[in-house]
């Protein structure tokens with residue numbers, strides 16, 4: 001694995017500051033103790049965490065039932081996620097939190113809304129009653145296609161209150177992508193908004209819902225938040241306005257006592273085939289995992305204002321904008337819009353104005369800010385910050401150093417957190433009061449997590465060699481399956497090695513055992529910290545009437561990490577030109593969403609294939625990144641294709 005050399009040259013080490021360690025939720029001694037317990041008996045460690053950090057109506061009988069690859073955690077236990085995120089902060093010795101901010105929300109135009117724990121509880125109960133009034137029962141799936149507005153948080157928590165699993169679909173996805181997700185999850189109600197704000201103007205969402213629902217027979221009701229007030233289509237008998245149904249709803253709704261393994265949500269993520277996977281998470285294990293990690297890794301305190309910049313449409317937003325943060329009774333900041341509107345300092349302005357203490361973002365955003373110039377963060381007082389985090393892709397050491405210096409003022413620890421939609425919560429990470437950090441390394445597994453780097457035979461590789469990242473033991477936040485497809489679950493994650501989870505990432509460890517994640521090793525690209533399957537983009541391209549064949553690869557990009565390059569063979573007689581290129585780019589946007597829009601389309605009359613007809617992606621990757629092809633080309637069927645590809649027209 002080629003990146004190893006460069007990474008091993010990174011020798012800078014940053015020790016936790018004494019003052020930080022002194023006040024940390026988990027100090028060195030505690031971490032050592034938890035690591036020991038977690039290594040010896042992971043289930044016992046997690047049981048301890050579940051008791052300490054989560055409130056249960058009924059205690060569990062069995063901590064872990066492991067019938068590989070199916071795990072059940074806290075079997076027999078009963079709880080409710082909204083109760084843990086809300087009610088328990090209004091009771092007994094926590095009752096003082098009633099008027100504390102749970103969510104500080106800022107819209108892109110600059111409008112704001114602060115929901116205290118008391119208010120959020122009321123709104124959630126009301127919307128839970130609205131759902132019940134619409135006939136939603138425990139187990140029914142609800143699709144949420146919304147901008148980053150407080151009603152999204154309210155709707156999610158309301159679903160958890162009555163045990164209706166939610167399926168949040170990122171607002172940037174197209175009607176087609178929304179339709180597929182609604183149908184696959186079998187959702188019966190959709191919550192949406194007329195639109196939201198992006199880059200300074202209203203961005204409509206409802207038209208995509210109307211379009212999607214032309215092919216969704218199971219959906220009976222749409223509840224629409226009025227966010228932008230733009231003229232909107234309204235279907236009588238199907239559509240309801242949020243403000244109208246909420247006006248008459250009661251604010252009393254007891255939390256359902258749900259089994260620990262009751263489905264909590266489905267969230268779709270890309271895989272190596274064209275069809276997205278509905279990742280299923282359940283109640284007790286997931287909540288234990290995200291609440292514990294938020295408390296330990298983000299050192300969450302009652303006095304913190306925590307800002308995770310991820311959209312709630314991704315797992316990061318589920319776990320660390322909503323559940324992990326609110327379950328700890330902290331204040332979560334939620335921002336609707338783009339980082340650079342109205343100016344390149346919007347994020348720093350938000351941090352200064354609200355006094356954000358913990359900031360969690362993606363390396364791609366950090367690289368964008370580096371490019372925009374230091375003057376923007378420097379024109380703001382960022383001294384409220386005490387801890388920084390990153391997630392979503394490997395962070396290059398220079399970006400880490402910039403984050404440390406310019407944003408963290410050299411005083412804030414940085415937690416580089418490795419995890420996935422499938423893992424539910426953070427898995428490999430520094431603990432800010434206890435672990436020395438190295439720029440570019442996610443450091444060590446969280447206590448109770450057993451990660452390794454293996455070769456193809458399942459042997460542990462030793463430094464400086466790289467291999468496949470695996471997880472040897474089940475963990476509470478792990479996915480419980482792929483919705484409706486147990487076979488694919490087994491094949492994707494559990495077939496490479498026996499009883500061991502295969503993450504699909506390459507990694508290596510240094511002599512101190514630190515993990516250096518090298519990125520995906522399958523046909524999944526990491527674009528701006530979001531996973532997009534090459535197959536998904538290819539299917540979108542070949543669904544266009546002028547396309548015969550396509551192959552999609554990623555090439556390194558300074559800002560987004562990876563950029564999408566599509567090699568396209570048009571049907572005979574079709575003119576391959578800039579116009580067609582633009583048409584195809586828009587087609588992909590329409591099929592999947594703007595995140596999947598190819599940065600480059602290259603027309604070619606043939607793709608490099610092996611004699612058995614497999615496309616040789618390795619060659620395409622080299623060509624896309626402008627590299628000389630050095631690898632083995634002996635299996636190539638037609639050598640002339642290579643020369644032709646290098647001259648391929650850009651569309």
Ligand code: WT7
Pocket residue numbers: 269315316390391392393394395416417418419420421422442503504505517518519520526529530531
């Ligand atoms: C993939 C998961 C879970 C958060 C957002 C992405 C990559 C994630 C890191 C990190 C290096 C990382 C991996 C992983 N990734 N965090 N700290 N260092 N790589 O969720 O869409 O499920 O993607 O993101 O490749 O497999 P996701």
